[in-house]
Amino acid sequence: MNEELIQQITKMVVEKLEAASSSQTVQQPTNKQKVELFSKQPIGHVEVEKVKSSPSGAVTFHSTTEELKRNVSTVKPTPKTAYGKTKSKPKIDSEEDKLAEYRKKTPARIGVGRAGSRPRTKTWLQFRLDHAAAVDAVYGEVPDNLLEQLGLFQVQSRVADKEEYIRRPDLGRKLSDESKSLIQERCKKSPVVQIVASNGLSAKAIEENLEDVYLSLEQSLNNLNIEMGTTFYVDKGRVAVMDDIGELLQPDVVVMLIGERPGLVSAESLSAYMCYKPRHGTIEADRMVISNIHKGGIPPVEAGAFLGTIIQKILKYEASGVSLVQKEN
Amino acid sequence: MGVSNFNKHETIISAGIDIGTSTTKLIISRFSLRNVAGATHVPRIEITDKEILYKSPVFRTPLQDAVTIDVAGVQQIIRSEYNKAGIQPSQIETGAVIITGETATKRNASEMLHLLSDEAGDFLVATAGPDLEGIIAAKGSGSYEWSGKSGQVVANIDIGGGTANIAVFKDKQLLGTCTMHIGGRLIEFENGIVRTISPPVARLLQDQGYSLQVGDPQNAPAVSFVTTYMAEAVARMLKKEVHAQDQVLLLGHEPNWLQSVDTIVFSGGISECMYHHATDEVQEAQYNDIGIQLAEALLQNKSLQHFTWQEPVETVRATVLGAGTQTTEISGATIQVAPHELPLKNIPIYQYDFEENLETGLLHFEDAVQQAVTLYDSAKEGQNFALYLSNLPYLGFRDVQKLAKAIVQIMNERPCPEQPIILVIQSDHAKVIGQTLAALHVKQSIICIDQINVETGDYIDIGNALTSGVVPVVVKTLTFHTT
Numbered sequence: 001m002n003e004e005l006i007q008q009i010t011k012m013v014v015e016k017l018e019a020a021s022s023s024q025t026v027q028q029p030t031n032k033q034k035v036e037l038f039s040k041q042p043i044g045h046v047e048v049e050k051v052k053s054s055p056s057g058a059v060t061f062h063s064t065t066e067e068l069k070r071n072v073s074t075v076k077p078t079p080k081t082a083y084g085k086t087k088s089k090p091k092i093d094s095e096e097d098k099l100a101e102y103r104k105k106t107p108a109r110i111g112v113g114r115a116g117s118r119p120r121t122k123t124w125l126q127f128r129l130d131h132a133a134a135v136d137a138v139y140g141e142v143p144d145n146l147l148e149q150l151g152l153f154q155v156q157s158r159v160a161d162k163e164e165y166i167r168r169p170d171l172g173r174k175l176s177d178e179s180k181s182l183i184q185e186r187c188k189k190s191p192v193v194q195i196v197a198s199n200g201l202s203a204k205a206i207e208e209n210l211e212d213v214y215l216s217l218e219q220s221l222n223n224l225n226i227e228m229g230t231t232f233y234v235d236k237g238r239v240a241v242m243d244d245i246g247e248l249l250q251p252d253v254v255v256m257l258i259g260e261r262p263g264l265v266s267a268e269s270l271s272a273y274m275c276y277k278p279r280h281g282t283i284e285a286d287r288m289v290i291s292n293i294h295k296g297g298i299p300p301v302e303a304g305a306f307l308g309t310i311i312q313k314i315l316k317y318e319a320s321g322v323s324l325v326q327k328e329n
Numbered sequence: 330m331g332v333s334n335f336n337k338h339e340t341i342i343s344a345g346i347d348i349g350t351s352t353t354k355l356i357i358s359r360f361s362l363r364n365v366a367g368a369t370h371v372p373r374i375e376i377t378d379k380e381i382l383y384k385s386p387v388f389r390t391p392l393q394d395a396v397t398i399d400v401a402g403v404q405q406i407i408r409s410e411y412n413k414a415g416i417q418p419s420q421i422e423t424g425a426v427i428i429t430g431e432t433a434t435k436r437n438a439s440e441m442l443h444l445l446s447d448e449a450g451d452f453l454v455a456t457a458g459p460d461l462e463g464i465i466a467a468k469g470s471g472s473y474e475w476s477g478k479s480g481q482v483v484a485n486i487d488i489g490g491g492t493a494n495i496a497v498f499k500d501k502q503l504l505g506t507c508t509m510h511i512g513g514r515l516i517e518f519e520n521g522i523v524r525t526i527s528p529p530v531a532r533l534l535q536d537q538g539y540s541l542q543v544g545d546p547q548n549a550p551a552v553s554f555v556t557t558y559m560a561e562a563v564a565r566m567l568k569k570e571v572h573a574q575d576q577v578l579l580l581g582h583e584p585n586w587l588q589s590v591d592t593i594v595f596s597g598g599i600s601e602c603m604y605h606h607a608t609d610e611v612q613e614a615q616y617n618d619i620g621i622q623l624a625e626a627l628l629q630n631k632s633l634q635h636f637t638w639q640e641p642v643e644t645v646r647a648t649v650l651g652a653g654t655q656t657t658e659i660s661g662a663t664i665q666v667a668p669h670e671l672p673l674k675n676i677p678i679y680q681y682d683f684e685e686n687l688e689t690g691l692l693h694f695e696d697a698v699q700q701a702v703t704l705y706d707s708a709k710e711g712q713n714f715a716l717y718l719s720n721l722p723y724l725g726f727r728d729v730q731k732l733a734k735a736i737v738q739i740m741n742e743r744p745c746p747e748q749p750i751i752l753v754i755q756s757d758h759a760k761v762i763g764q765t766l767a768a769l770h771v772k773q774s775i776i777c778i779d780q781i782n783v784e785t786g787d788y789i790d791i792g793n794a795l796t797s798g799v800v801p802v803v804v805k806t807l808t809f810h811t812t
Contacts (some may be wrong), residue, residue: 305761
């Protein structure tokens with residue numbers, strides 16, 4: 001190879017590396033500066049900061065908890081005079097009251113304050129914590145003793161591990177061959193109601209809520225004289241795995257208690273999917289769901305009690321989902 | 330067995346009847362109920378629309394004599410107004426009869442309520458104490474709504490024949506109430522001379538060194554002194570500056586709100602004299618009392634001008650509108666009720682607070698029944714009561730079972746244990762507690778509802794279950810007051 005060319009290329013590479021490292025050294029002080037923002041000792045480019053925080057469409061956070069005066073003054077520098085005689089101070093209080101009122105009504109992160117142009121450390125850490133809890137819920141496992149206590153045996157979908165579970169929803173909708181034969185062997189055939197539990201996307205949801213929902217639902221069905229099949233647990237199942245189960249056991253109704261995709265408000269929310277005679281080829285519109293079953297949503301015990309009456313309705317109309325709504329009206 | 334349909338749009342007819350010191354009026358309205366929760370959620374049934382079907386004219390309250398209500402006369406009014414509205418009593422599913430002001434202390438008010446309940450339909454009958462009256466009027470006059478929209482502290486002053494009921498709201502939250510002996514009929518005239526003077530006014534005049542006798546001319550200085558004094562007393566009350574000499578006009582407690590009032594709204598018969606909303610109606614009746622002078626005195630009063638004035642949506646009909654459209658609450662959708670036991674009327678409430686701890690709460694649970702019986706059924710005649718369970722902790726299924734067993738046990742200790750078990754649960758747990766009781770094979774019927782806020786001393790009426798499975802509930806904060 002041409003020596004000159006090699007030299008040229010080497011030079012270019014070195015130049016690039018230099019440029020890269022120099023841009024890094026440029027970045028470092030800005031990183032530092034960001035950290036300093038929180039320690040209240042701004043250094044250097046104060047005017048840059050001003051430019052950043054002034055765009056008119058910028059999202060602003062304002063505090064509602066502590067340091068009341070300082071934060072309010074940054075949000076509303078001039079108190080509105082349109083209110084007439086009322087002094088500005090009680091107005092601030094009433095605004096605080098209002099935000100407190102709004103916060104009571106929603107678990108969303110509203111009125112949480114800000115530090116400069118960013119969320120406050122506490123808010124940010126809470127957000128990180130909630131996000132981590134959501135991730136943990138997906139990758140967590142349901143403790144064996146819970147299933148033992150409730151007398152549930154365990155089967156598998158066709159999914160090998162969590163990564164595959166996430167990448168291949170289709171495999172989560174099918175039972176493995178061993179599972180099929182285990183179910184055939186151990187379950188009551190053609191029950192009126194077949195209950196199935198599955199971790200789905202939140203093992204935490206099952207851990208926290210399954211016992212209360214299940215026992216309450218069992219009692220509700222007993223009170224209503226509705227026969228139950230042999231309940232079992234599907235590891236890494238998707239909702240539509242109930243079609244496979246429907247084919248195998250021929251129940252009138254399948255109730256699937258499955259962990260919901262975790263969110264930042266709750267990572268332990270459970271859903272109860274119900275379907276009248278689910279079989280291969282069942283359309284999604286015929287499935288119905290009661291979601292948001294957790295401590296902060298509908299209490300699990302009350303949800304279980306309510307599910308009994310829905311199952312009663314499904315059996316009466318011999319339909320579920322959209323078909324049920326149509327028949328009912 | 331009935332299966333509830335949550336998704337159907339349902340309507341119920343509500344009647345409001347206000348029998349006041351001077352006037353009686355009636356209102357018929359239709360409520361629309363809908364499931365407002367999303368399709369994947371547990372249903373939540375709410376009243377989504379209220380439509381007024383019929384407003385009666387304002388009638389003079391028929392009285393046999395000063396202390397007796399003319400029951401036949403009231404029945405006659407109701408019957409003819411139902412006819413005009415084209416409504417059968419059987420169609421009415423909820424609502425309230427409110428006997429307000431001094432009328433509530435009339436001798437046969439209680440007897441009349443029972444008769445009316447048969448006459449007016451199998452709906453819910455309530456009577457208001459002065460505090461509740463003020464609250465209902467504020468809801469009917471629009472003050473309650475306005476407090477939510479404006480964010481200001483709004484005082485509604487409902488002045489009728491016998492009393493002025495003040496209710497103060499901010500952001501639709503009740504801040505306090507106050508009731509005074511201020512009203513149009515406290516001095517009545519006949520042919521230009523004084524015919525009656527009510528006892529509180531007589532006492533006021535005596536305290537202030539004025540003399541006014543039956544037979545004195547209508548334009549005696551003492552009369553204008555009374556109206557001016559009343560207007561000034563209203564202003565002082567709103568500012569919470571109650572003077573010793575005002576005590577004679579106070580009915581019950583002193584003003585109990587903490588924030589200072591921004592806006593005032595007048596409703597009731599006196600406000601009609603101020604705003605003349607109903608001038609097109611021919612009943613500019615000759616009431617022959619100090620009503621018009623009182624309205625004038627309030628308009629002229631300088632201290633009251635310091636407040637912002639807001640015109641009411643309804644004047645003389647504020648209370649009846651409130652009674653007809655604002656007293657009904659809807660229970661939670663997941664409840665357990667024995668349909669053959671409904672409707673239930675006048676059930677007193679005993680509140681038991683678990684203070685967020687089941688274990689310690691259950692330790693003294695037995696006392697709840699003892700105390701409720703002492704309070705409401707001291708003669709052990711079998712007056713049933715509803716147990717209100719508040720501040721329950723988060724309950725697992727085994728906790729619910731423990732609680733249900735305790736409930737059965739204590740309910741069997743009632744003087745008449747075979748009566749229905751009536752439970753009101755603050756949190757959303759009625760269905761599971763009801764079902765757990767059923768699973769225990771209790772002998773009694775079970776009425777277990779939730780998401781209604783009540784407290785010891787309240788009375789509730791529970792209406793028939795609707796198609797969606799919910800029940801309408803009217804909470805009565807106080808019954809008759811005594812003077």
